[in-house]
Amino acid sequence: MGRVVEVNGPLVTAELAGVATGEQVRIGKLELTGEVIARQGASALIQVYEPTESLRPGEPAEALGHPLSVELGPGLLGGIFDGVQRPLLEQAKEYGDYIPRGGHLSPLDRRRVWRFEPRPQLKTGGRVAEGEVLGTVQETESILHRILVPPDVRGELTEIAGASDVTVDAVIARVRTDNGAISQLRLFHRWPVRSPRPYRQRDNAVAPLITGQRVLDTFFPLVKGGRAAVPGPFGAGKTMVQQQIARWADTDIVIYVGCGERGNEMVDILESFPSLTDPNTGRSLMERTLLVANTSNMPVVAREASIYVGATLAEYYRDQGYDVVMVADSTSRWAEALREVAGRQGQMPVEEGYPAYLASRLAAFYERAGRVTTLSGASGSITMIGAVSPPGGDFSEPVTSHTKEIVETFWGLSKELADARHYPAVDWVESFSGYVASCSAWWAKHVDPRWQELRDIALGLLSQADELARIANLVGPEALSPQQRWTLEGAALLKEGVLQQSALDPLDSYCSPRKQFVLLEQMLAIYRQGLGVLDLGVSVQELLRLPLLASARRLKGSYANDQMEGMREFAAKVDAEFSRLATEYAAQGKARQ
Amino acid sequence: MSDKQYRLASAARGGLLYMRGVPGVALGDRVVVRDHGGRRRNGQVIRTSDEVVLIQVLEGTDGLDLERTWVRFLDQPFEIEVAPEILGRVFNGVGQPRDGRPRLLSGLTRNVNGAPVNPAARAYPREFIQTGISTIDGLDSLVRGQKLPIFSGSGLPHNRLAAQIVRQARLTSEESQFAVVFAAMGVSFSDAEFFRNSFADSGVLRNVVMFLNLADEPTIERLILPRAALTAAEYLAFERDLHVLVVMTDMTHYAEALREVATAKGDVPARKGYPGYLYSDLAELYERAGRIRERHGSITMMPVVSMPSDDITHPIPDLTGYITEGQLVLSRELNSRGIYPPVDVPPSLSRLMKDGIGKEHTREDHGRVASQLYACYARALEARNLASIIGSDELSESDQDFLTFAEAFERRFVQQGEDEDRGIIETLNLAWDLLSLLPPQALTRVDPADLAKYHRWRGDAPKFP
Known part of the structure; x- marks a missing residue:
């Protein structure tokens, strides 16, 4: 038993010999929990996950003998945990509306009974290896939880439970390991959050992550197992983008880490997700969602831990052979927690007060994404999506610029677009995706072979229009040629008819890949046909007055994902309108000759 | 220990007092510092070890000598007294009456730091508040339990706007009035008077509790003041079932006080000399707004932030914007064209609007x-x-x-x-x-x-x- 000698905000120094860095420590009469981050002589420097107010020198400190670990087993989905996996719903029931100090509720409910079904192929006396599936538990209606041999256990299976109703800490199997010891396996095991869980091999990510958001899927796609960042100034809609992904992404599991953000955003998810249905399974979204919440008013040190907790939970479901999306909102707050602890330790700051290891920590975090073959030979993936909150919206600041080097998909949000209520405010100039080529094959096979071609045409049109708009802002639109003015209109159609998407409109909130493509094709068709009739002598003023332009802008919210015939009828009417114009003007042209 | 007084100050500078040889002092504890003239100052322990205890003196360290300064450790955290009778009263930054009336004798005290609300215990804010101001109600609707700051600049009418909101705010569905907690940090005497007169004229004064720290009063007290005010607000909202509107002005003065102490402590600066923990510190205040499931009351917060040189990317408005649920930005250009309230529409935003409007709350369109x-x-x-x-x-x-x-x-x-x-x-x-x-x-x-x-x-x- 050691004793506290200094309290400096969330950092505590204790006389505590024989502890390792990373080890968990219980501090003071309130039994606060902390983690050793440095050793010097006989004393240990401890970062504490809870407020240290009223702690005093002389109070006891006790090493717990293990690093920060999470419990992995059935009962995680649908839950909300704090940055060190304390169950917040249960805490609210037990301790009331405020977060208690020194609360030690187990993350997984020990009283809940699960139906365990052993894997029929398993025989006692046979060998089991790390990560092998022992059996299953129906965790939620849509997710079958696979109980795995922990990644550090292998040997002879000496005992396996039959189909039975058990609690998480009941022993369901015994394994004699190679050194002769007996390992008791339960429905759950623990894993240290700062060590990535092992897998057999890494695979290339090929399938796109369909989020139902046009500007993301069609223009700047992400793959299952990919890495993406969403930077943006406040009010640009980062959280909205992240929540839309958490709602609609075609993935098995969503882990939403609210890291230093608003409490009300977590409540929003908790209150709205249970009644929303997954477009792919038709089940409640909450059945596949797990929240990790360290809101901005909760202790800063647990914020640093929260994204590792989230990543470990993601890896656990990946190891069961699932596709997992982990959303971290916001990685900037995590970096600031890192900075605060570094600053209090007196470490030399490099850029804007951040410690020198910021870049390497960020890279290591995103490296936990990827598609892998698991130890049991299944295929699973983790897609990491990190929000970034650059101070002043300046993308050159350290967290944004380091993140930009790591991620393959970059959805830069723009204040100008947000100010005009163009949502999602993804800036088509700033943003990029390194996965276009790999997604192209999927779109060609499942939707349309012209996907990449039309995408490229659309992006070309947008950038051409940006250039023309700059000229028009200097000399006025009247100075542009009719073709150029029509180009501006074509880009406006793309922006309002395709890029803008309303999260609040039930018909528009989720857009199927087919509908995405049809909308893109339709806007480009109007643009192309307009250019055609301009050549026949139709004036651009007349084109701009066409009422079909307003209807085209409303098309996205006029037909649901399963009403494609309505979109086709619209396309036919557009074609008819342009051919009417063409015939009319062709006739006039002849008459003039 | 509370009876003992120590005379062991080893250094005094920048509002901080260093004490040697007082072991076992708890972090955050309240202390009373008595100078050679017998004047008492309030202090708080902000770092503690076997050898040195660091005390933040709210009234500053000017005029303290090391030889004749006595420090008494009260062995209790920073608390204020609360009671239903705080409505209609005026307090200073540490919760002592400054209206010439006696102190409360309720025996009820609350720690000014509060405790973080469990996010799972919160209720999502969705009741529309009508402020009677078209730009707010129509474009950036305020809902009960929201934190919506006013980003302003020197010389712009943020005080008039805040006062108008306080006078007019009400729910369309209920008749109940808001209780108002008014926290003023480093404001001028005339601004404080303006608010008081405005509340008095509209007859809401008996529903208002004011915490005042004027521009010429101790800066470090501004670090405690909003915490004391929010503690009062939490008491009224979650223990007395009232709907509370908190107006905090001016958050820039608060952040400047924080920087002053951080610099004196030698904290590593992040941007513009503000400490790296400014975000977390502001969040501790702003996140005390909200609603809690199964409790009747609510805290709706309107902080006023004056943007230095009208720069919205300055750390104070910037970090505020990342925490609050939207912002109302005032425009110098509209103001100079004589438009009141000069709400700059494009950058203004209410994040919680979507759930507080529509058919059930306002109108379907x-x-x-x-x-x-x-x-x-x-x-x-x-x-x-x-x-x-x-x-x-x-x-x-x-x-x-x-x-x-x-x-x-x-x-x-x-x-x-x-x-x-x-x-x-x-x-x-x-x-x-x-x-x-x-x-x-x-x-x-x-x-x-x-x-x-x-x-x-x-x-x-x-x-x-």
């Missing part, structure tokens, strides 16, 4: 009308920008329409009287009057059904398909 006004005004500002370069005569016909719209929008929708209390339906009808200046094909964010019901376009309107 509200969300779409707001989005349409934003889009039209953005386009109109582009047209105005262009007109300033090429002249308005050179604009296309539709750009001319938008120019007319912009002028009417600013003069009729944004501008209103300081005593003008517009109902939400009045605001929405006014919005449609303005949208009727534009042809229906320019309005793609509203439904055709909305257009049929509310839009009164005089020109011809071709239809497709």
